[in-house]
Amino acid sequence: MSHDPFAPPAGPVVPAPPAPVHHTYGAPLYSLPPLRSTAGLGTAAIVLACVWSAVQVLKLALAPAAADALREAAAAGYGAYDSAFTGYDLAAILSFAVQLATYIVTCLWLYTSRSTAVAATPGLVHQRSKVWAWLGWWVPIVSLWFPYQVVRDIRRATATGPVSGIGGWWAAWLVFVTLSNTAGRMTSRTTAEATATAAEALVFVELAATVGMVVALVLWIRMVRDVSRSQAERIAAARQEHRS
Template identity: 35%
Template sequence: MYPPPPPSSGYPPPPPPLRPVRGVALFAVVALVCNCVIGVVVAVIDLWYAGLIDRLLAGTDSVSDAEAGVADLVYGLSGILEFLAYVVCVVAFLVWLFRVRANAEIFSPGGHRRSRPWVFFGWVVPIISFWFPKQVVDDIWYASTRAGHESAPQRGVINAWWAAWLLAAFVANAAGRLLFRAEEPEQLADASRFDVVSIGLTMIAAVLAIAVVRKITEAQEQQVRATLTTYGSHPAF
């Protein structure tokens, strides 16, 4: 808690205590990086599996039953690994987002267009998920960066991240549909190759998400340092 200034000091009342964000930001960044690394591994497996199907179609004797069985197992496990990495990444990002939103409400109590439950529900409710999360992040960005700055912050990195995220989500959904509907080996090979495109776009969105996490986290830490200058103490951040 901030120590209250003496009555005669003339200081304004201290703000509510801020929540530390460095740890959850690190968690989010590590999860995003791991998701990218796993994405590369899964993309390699996708291409390998598609190539094996091509060999199988070229000649039935070119792929043994044992090799086909191992390929099916590895391909299936890679899909599970990709899903688990994505879930961890989502959880880490949302934990960070909830934390910086809580601080942003202290920085700018009336500067948020959506109530706090929409920090989560905005991602899962159909239709509004196309713009509610972007509004939430925009408001957090503005609340976290405007104090002590002469001009409004540039949101180019957020715009780029959101565009990449929407495109990646659309392509990932299409790739999932192709895989689910694949009945012939040729269709399965095509779905595997298309999944590589989805992974590439997701990695671009993840890299931009890392930039967003870092910029907002650094902005909030800067505000904490400004509070330290004014009040002389602050919670561990």
């Protein structure tokens, strides 16, 4: 029998290695991030959220004086931008500084929690990639729902009990953000007519914004604690399994 030059060499057939199983955004299971505790960052995020809310309450308390300054500016024929600097304006500057600190710590907590959630439940699909834990809060348009999806999926992947309250938290947050931005625009009007209108509405807008923020804060604290506790339980279980 003649030898076929195109035949494969004799010997055992070695099967090709199986393709890695992927979860969201193409990360293979063998490269999953380790389980990391988020309790410290979660506590810091809660504390800063409480400080921010306290500053918002302070803004509400100082809003009547700011409204009086706006009325005086309108009566003199100039806009809010040229009105007297009040304690309300100082509280607004303080609010921005606290907001920045809260954003940084909260995003660190979300980023770490998402990595832990992926490691704990690799089969669950996260609708948004991890970069949106940072970008989702301020990118126009998508900021209306991307952070909600990030938080929702983190909680779904780690919660040990029923997942509830996320919709109410996000609705209250959007109320606060919308009205807070409205108050900021009202206190920077350039015409006397617009300033007079702002003076009459400022206290009401700040009151509604504060109510929205307090509601969002209560639900946020519950969610952060729930996620941190659930992840701590998973980490403890994983360590126990490793020891055994």
